[in-house]
Amino acid sequence: MPIDLRLEPAEVPLLVDLYELTMAASYFKLGFNQPATFSLSVRRMPPRRGFLVVAGIERLLEAVEQLRFDADALDYLASLNLFEADFLTFLGNLRFTGDIFAMTEGAIAFANEPILEVTAPLIEAQMLETLVLNQVGVASMLASKAARATIAALGRHVFDFGMRRSQGADAGLVAARSSYLAGFIGTSNVLAGRRYGIPLYGTMAHSYVMAHDREREAFTHFADLFPRLSTLLVDTYDTPRGVENAAQVALELKRRGFKLQAIRLDSGDLAELALTARRILDRHGLQDVSIFVSGNLDEYRIEELIRARAPIDAFGVGTATAVSDDAPALDIAYKLSEYAGVARLKTSANKPSMPGRKQVFRAFNEQGGFYADLVALADEGSVTVAREFKPVPARTEPLLTKQMSAGRRVGARPTLQEARAALLQALAALERRYKHLTNPAVYPVNLSAALNALLVSERARASRRQD
Amino acid sequence: MPIDLRLEPAEVPLLVDLYELTMAASYFKLGFNQPATFSLSVRRMPPRRGFLVVAGIERLLEAVEQLRFDADALDYLASLNLFEADFLTFLGNLRFTGDIFAMTEGAIAFANEPILEVTAPLIEAQMLETLVLNQVGVASMLASKAARATIAALGRHVFDFGMRRSQGADAGLVAARSSYLAGFIGTSNVLAGRRYGIPLYGTMAHSYVMAHDREREAFTHFADLFPRLSTLLVDTYDTPRGVENAAQVALELKRRGFKLQAIRLDSGDLAELALTARRILDRHGLQDVSIFVSGNLDEYRIEELIRARAPIDAFGVGTATAVSDDAPALDIAYKLSEYAGVARLKTSANKPSMPGRKQVFRAFNEQGGFYADLVALADEGSVTVAREFKPVPARTEPLLTKQMSAGRRVGARPTLQEARAALLQALAALERRYKHLTNPAVYPVNLSAALNALLVSERARASRRQD
Numbered sequence: 001m002p003i004d005l006r007l008e009p010a011e012v013p014l015l016v017d018l019y020e021l022t023m024a025a026s027y028f029k030l031g032f033n034q035p036a037t038f039s040l041s042v043r044r045m046p047p048r049r050g051f052l053v054v055a056g057i058e059r060l061l062e063a064v065e066q067l068r069f070d071a072d073a074l075d076y077l078a079s080l081n082l083f084e085a086d087f088l089t090f091l092g093n094l095r096f097t098g099d100i101f102a103m104t105e106g107a108i109a110f111a112n113e114p115i116l117e118v119t120a121p122l123i124e125a126q127m128l129e130t131l132v133l134n135q136v137g138v139a140s141m142l143a144s145k146a147a148r149a150t151i152a153a154l155g156r157h158v159f160d161f162g163m164r165r166s167q168g169a170d171a172g173l174v175a176a177r178s179s180y181l182a183g184f185i186g187t188s189n190v191l192a193g194r195r196y197g198i199p200l201y202g203t204m205a206h207s208y209v210m211a212h213d214r215e216r217e218a219f220t221h222f223a224d225l226f227p228r229l230s231t232l233l234v235d236t237y238d239t240p241r242g243v244e245n246a247a248q249v250a251l252e253l254k255r256r257g258f259k260l261q262a263i264r265l266d267s268g269d270l271a272e273l274a275l276t277a278r279r280i281l282d283r284h285g286l287q288d289v290s291i292f293v294s295g296n297l298d299e300y301r302i303e304e305l306i307r308a309r310a311p312i313d314a315f316g317v318g319t320a321t322a323v324s325d326d327a328p329a330l331d332i333a334y335k336l337s338e339y340a341g342v343a344r345l346k347t348s349a350n351k352p353s354m355p356g357r358k359q360v361f362r363a364f365n366e367q368g369g370f371y372a373d374l375v376a377l378a379d380e381g382s383v384t385v386a387r388e389f390k391p392v393p394a395r396t397e398p399l400l401t402k403q404m405s406a407g408r409r410v411g412a413r414p415t416l417q418e419a420r421a422a423l424l425q426a427l428a429a430l431e432r433r434y435k436h437l438t439n440p441a442v443y444p445v446n447l448s449a450a451l452n453a454l455l456v457s458e459r460a461r462a463s464r465r466q467d
Numbered sequence: 468m469p470i471d472l473r474l475e476p477a478e479v480p481l482l483v484d485l486y487e488l489t490m491a492a493s494y495f496k497l498g499f500n501q502p503a504t505f506s507l508s509v510r511r512m513p514p515r516r517g518f519l520v521v522a523g524i525e526r527l528l529e530a531v532e533q534l535r536f537d538a539d540a541l542d543y544l545a546s547l548n549l550f551e552a553d554f555l556t557f558l559g560n561l562r563f564t565g566d567i568f569a570m571t572e573g574a575i576a577f578a579n580e581p582i583l584e585v586t587a588p589l590i591e592a593q594m595l596e597t598l599v600l601n602q603v604g605v606a607s608m609l610a611s612k613a614a615r616a617t618i619a620a621l622g623r624h625v626f627d628f629g630m631r632r633s634q635g636a637d638a639g640l641v642a643a644r645s646s647y648l649a650g651f652i653g654t655s656n657v658l659a660g661r662r663y664g665i666p667l668y669g670t671m672a673h674s675y676v677m678a679h680d681r682e683r684e685a686f687t688h689f690a691d692l693f694p695r696l697s698t699l700l701v702d703t704y705d706t707p708r709g710v711e712n713a714a715q716v717a718l719e720l721k722r723r724g725f726k727l728q729a730i731r732l733d734s735g736d737l738a739e740l741a742l743t744a745r746r747i748l749d750r751h752g753l754q755d756v757s758i759f760v761s762g763n764l765d766e767y768r769i770e771e772l773i774r775a776r777a778p779i780d781a782f783g784v785g786t787a788t789a790v791s792d793d794a795p796a797l798d799i800a801y802k803l804s805e806y807a808g809v810a811r812l813k814t815s816a817n818k819p820s821m822p823g824r825k826q827v828f829r830a831f832n833e834q835g836g837f838y839a840d841l842v843a844l845a846d847e848g849s850v851t852v853a854r855e856f857k858p859v860p861a862r863t864e865p866l867l868t869k870q871m872s873a874g875r876r877v878g879a880r881p882t883l884q885e886a887r888a889a890l891l892q893a894l895a896a897l898e899r900r901y902k903h904l905t906n907p908a909v910y911p912v913n914l915s916a917a918l919n920a921l922l923v924s925e926r927a928r929a930s931r932r933q934d
Contacts, residue, residue, distance in 0.1 A: 003479070003530050012470070012473065014657045019655065019669035019671055019672055021657065022671070023555065026675070026689055026693075030688055057473060062472075076661045077775035082696075126674060135635075137631070138638075163597055164597050167641070167795070168602075168605050168634065170635035171605075171634040171637065172601060174635055188484040189484065193485075201485065204490055205487075207490075207593060207802065210806070211499060212809040214934065215932055221493055222490075237813075241933045266815070319796045323634065324795075325796060327630045328791075347704050353878070354926060371860035421707070464679075465682055466705060
């Protein structure tokens with residue numbers, strides 16, 4: 001039976017803003033359906049962010065490839081009394097037949113460079129706007145946030161525990177996937193484990209301890225059933241007493257040949273409690289029992305705890321990475337940049353767009369580090385473009401690759417594991433100053449001379465469009 | 468064909484944190500499955516919030532009623548090698564058989580009062596935790612945020628245009644529904660229109676203007692096809708010139724017996740541009756063409772624009788209400804408060820819980836205004852409780868009503884329209900000082916003497932649980 005929590009297949013194409021459909025109806029009526037290019041980019045970096053991680057591309061392309069308005073969807077649109085019958089018939093036959101160039105899943109990107117460009121008949125390309133922004137926006141925002149926690153943790157394990165605070169069911173899945181992509185070790189989200197093969201982790205809730213008459217009994221019961229993976233939550237009541245109880249259970253497990261994995265602290269002064277806990281555990285010879293902490297953690301808190309040399313082995317992060325709490329939306333836009341072979345440009349105050357079909361070239365040095373990007377026109381060669389970088393790069397790489405051709409997905413489709421490995425390698429190659437958590441340097445993104453020239457000439461032409 | 472954007476039916480019960488399942492396995496093994504009560508509440512008001520709007524109850528109950536682990540879900544769980552076969556068989560037969568008391572959809576609530584209480588066999592009640600927090604959390608957070616925009620707009624129309632910035636597809640639906648519940652006039656989200664009967668609105672994108680060689684031609688084309696509902700976007704290039712072009716089109720429409728609905732400003736200094744636009748329109752005798760504004764609006768900006776007496780008739784709000792950008796997560800918790808007839812209490816630092824089964828009573832004065840809430844034990848009568856309010860209320864109302872009995876939904880199920888009307892009435896009755904946008908007064912929520920006594924005795928008992 002359909003429930004509100006789930007999308008029905010007929011509903012996917014209706015994930016649009018109404019104006020996509022009214023504009024489409026107008027284009028249909030006018031016969032405006034020449035090839036158009038729309039370009040997706042982040043206009044401004046979120047506060048304190050030095051880089052972005054691109055995500056959501058795989059999911060988007062999958063949905064685009066299968067986009068169909070079925071009879072149910074058309075019936076609903078007809079009921080609005082806005083659309084003529086021939087337009088609805090056209091919509092019923094509509095398939096996405098265009099090309100999509102995009103950065104690969106897990107790519108590192110910066111503000112004002114195209115992340116994705118769609119070239120398709122105007123109506124098809126326009127119709128994707130809402131879905132592109134919604135999907136690539138949230139997945140990239142959450143991957144970008146999670147990468148910061150990975151950086152802060154300096155190699156210690158970080159887990160996603162955020163589903164309960166995610167903005168809906170879908171956001172919980174995206175958060176689990178994006179954070180794993182960005183270096184987290186696993187998630188508590190069972191469905192994300194099933195869908196994406198992400199390792200699942202879990203501890204216990206306070207309610208488990210509370211449902212027992214004695215804390216130690218709760219610990220024993222849990223360890224008895226899961227002797228190989230128990231993490232005991234020690235802060236339901238008094239924390240040091242909880243650690244002592246956990247230590248007793250760990251010793252009992254040890255006698256039986258098992259090892260308690262960890263204790264978990266979820267409240268209070270985590271740095272101090274971790275020290276206390278470490279002392280108690282060590283006094284019992286339990287040096288191999290890890291300390292896992294959670295409770296309103298984010299990259300800033302993780303950095304602080306590590307600076308304070310708190311003896312913490314792993315971090316469970318929830319709200320902060322689940323919603324990107326300090327920057328919960330990306331200033332991301334999907335803008336028309338060419339129609340019918342002619343460059344297009346918007347000149348509104350503070351929100352200008354970039355004309356033409358474009359490519360992003362990244363400059364690498366001899367050591368494999370990258371140090372600048374250049375946004376160029378799509379037909380500029382990498383040789384011409386290399387001359388515009390200073391210093392001259394050892395090599396340049398075009399970041400937008402063809403991922404959809406005539407409506408079909410093409411090219412390599414990295415698995416989540418592959419995308420994760422590539423991202424972690426790229427993050428390691430990214431200079432430290434761009435990874436600073438509060439005051440990152442601004443990575444150089446320049447426009448090629450040819451793109452600049454087009455921008456200048458189009459600005460002049462834009463004025464004449466109002467005559 | 469299944470796509471990642473959609474949940475399959477088998478996936479809904481897997482929207483849990485792993486520990487819900489490991490704890491359930493342990494309870495199953497131990498035979499711990501007596502009645503348990505879990506209580507949902509917001510522990511702390513988000514910054515600057517004076518009240519909350521409860522939402523997501525309807526959707527949650529619908530999902531709970533239909534929760535089933537099917538063979539696919541069980542196969543996946545078996546593959547984890549964590550669970551014994553008899554537990555998985557038990558899960559396969561599991562249905563929710565408990566009772567749920569909750570505030571009604573659209574109720575006004577405050578921190579530290581139960582929004583919802585589940586009483587069910589321990590395993591069933593525990594298993595709902597992630598879903599309850601995720602769903603009631605996001606819907607209530609977004610309704611609470613949207614209500615602030617409604618308040619700021621002082622009766623002017625507010626529209627939801629946020630889907631593109633929502634954290635996923637599901638969040639976009641929740642935002643559209645929650646904001647309509649909280650007084651918005653409509654949404655651009657077509658699927659939300661279809662599902663919930665919310666009025667749909669839309670204007671045009673900059674790309675529509677840009678796809679034309681001339682701005683005025685774009686306006687004419689759009690107005691020709693939609694002469695009854697055109698709102699023309701005038702800021703693609705120079706805004707005053709855009710308004711002038713829109714005015715010419717409006718005059719042409721007028722000659723043909725139609726009226727241009729509005730012009731839309733989406734960038735720049737909105738207060739100043741609105742003044743300029745109003746002057747231009749009025750000069751042409753177009754006093755009846757409205758001015759609609761958008762572009763990074765929130766309740767604070769709306770308040771500012773209205774204070775500046777900007778001649779604005781309607782507001783389109785996107786990001787701010789789509790993600791509750793200044794408070795993108797609620798500090799909401801689902802805590803065990805009773806098990807096997809015995810009250811339970813967590814005493815962790817800064818995160819205490821409240822014991823027992825509870826009721827929330829609201830005190831009303833003669834004029835129908837409400838001025839204080841009392842959290843009491845569920846079996847306290849309203850007569851006893853009325854004595855604890857000062858001044859003595861004209862009447863009190865219990866806010867938690869039975870919405871699910873033995874796993875079946877019961878009681879009145881308000882339509883979205885009914886819930887919206889009731890909320891708008893309650894908001895009107897809420898004293899102004901609680902509605903202040905930046906520095907609201909703290910609404911009085913007290914504990915009944917009986918609940919207080921239980922809290923004290925349970926605190927003492929909690930300490931003994933660690934012996």
